[in-house]
Amino acid sequence: MNSRHHTYKEKILTLVEPIVEAEHMELVDAECLKMKSRWLVRLYIDKEGGVTIDDCADISHQIGDVLDVYDIPPGPYNLEVSSPGLNRPLVKDKHFLAYRGARVKIRMYNVFEGKRNFRGTLVDFIDIDHAKTLVVEDEGIRYYIPRELVAKANLEYEL
Numbered sequence: 001m002n003s004r005h006h007t008y009k010e011k012i013l014t015l016v017e018p019i020v021e022a023e024h025m026e027l028v029d030a031e032c033l034k035m036k037s038r039w040l041v042r043l044y045i046d047k048e049g050g051v052t053i054d055d056c057a058d059i060s061h062q063i064g065d066v067l068d069v070y071d072i073p074p075g076p077y078n079l080e081v082s083s084p085g086l087n088r089p090l091v092k093d094k095h096f097l098a099y100r101g102a103r104v105k106i107r108m109y110n111v112f113e114g115k116r117n118f119r120g121t122l123v124d125f126i127d128i129d130h131a132k133t134l135v136v137e138d139e140g141i142r143y144y145i146p147r148e149l150v151a152k153a154n155l156e157y158e159l
Contacts, residue, residue, distance in 0.1 A: 008032040008039075008072055008073045009030055009031065009032045011070070011072050012030050012032055012041060012043075012067070012072060012073075013027065013030050015063075015066050015067070015070060015072070016030065016043060016063050016066070019059070019062050019063060019066065020043075020045055020059060020063075023055070023058070023059065023062075024047060025045045025046065025047040025051065025055065025059070026045065026046050026047065027043065027044070027045055028044040028045060028046050028084045028088065028089060028091060028092075028095075029043075029044045029084070029089045029091045030042065030043050030044070032073055034073075035078075037076070038075065038076040038077055038078060039073040039075065039076070039077035039078070040077065040078050040080070041067065041073065041077050041078070041079045041080070042080045042081075042082075043059070043063065043079070043080070043081045043082075044082060044083065044084040044085075044088070044089065045059055045081060045082075045083065045084075046083060046084055046088075050083060051082075051083045056081040056082055056083070057081075059081050060079055060081040063079065063081070064079050067079065086155070086157040087105075087154045087155055087156060087157050088154065088155050089152070089153065089154050090104065090122075090153040090154060090155065091153075093125065093132065093147075096122065096125035096134060096147075096153075097125050099122055099155060100122055100123065100124055100125065101121065101122065101123075102121070102122055102155055102156075103119070103120070103121055103122075103155065103156040103157075103158055104118075104119070104120065104121070104122045104134075104136060104153060104154065104155060104156055105117070105118070105119050105153070105154050105155075105156045106118040106119075106134065106136060106145060106150055106152070106153050107150070107151045107152040107153075108145075108149055108150060108151055109149055109150075109151045110149070112145065112149055113143060118136050118138065118143060118145065119138060119156060120136045120137050120138030120139075120143070121136065121137045121138075122134060122135070122136055123135040123136065123137050123142065125147075128144065131146050131147070131148070132146070132147035132148070133145060133146055133147060134147060134150065134153070
């Protein structure tokens, strides 16, 4: 993601999170992607017991108005609001703590310990030398992955 998209994402998170929380929901993640002729803003929301279509529609209306007022992202955009789904993104520290013991898929910014992608069980989320670290086990091997090196983390749905 380039820095402009990251900046828009951060602004969107700042504007949107209080609105979502006021509705007793959690803003799990946001994406801001530049398409050919317009932006795509994707928001993932959740709440105890799961979100409904009505929840998504309500949040979409509220947030669309706010994004229009602040012109973020600039120009035309499509707004999608949905639940995080079965392969939910793990973004916040509390997500890593809540899903210890679950299967995860991790994509790194760069190669780490000879790999760019990891799949396995999220054993723990700990602090090692003041660095937040994911402990992921795959086929009996434990990897200690610094959080700051993780580009993307998702639950991996098991059948």
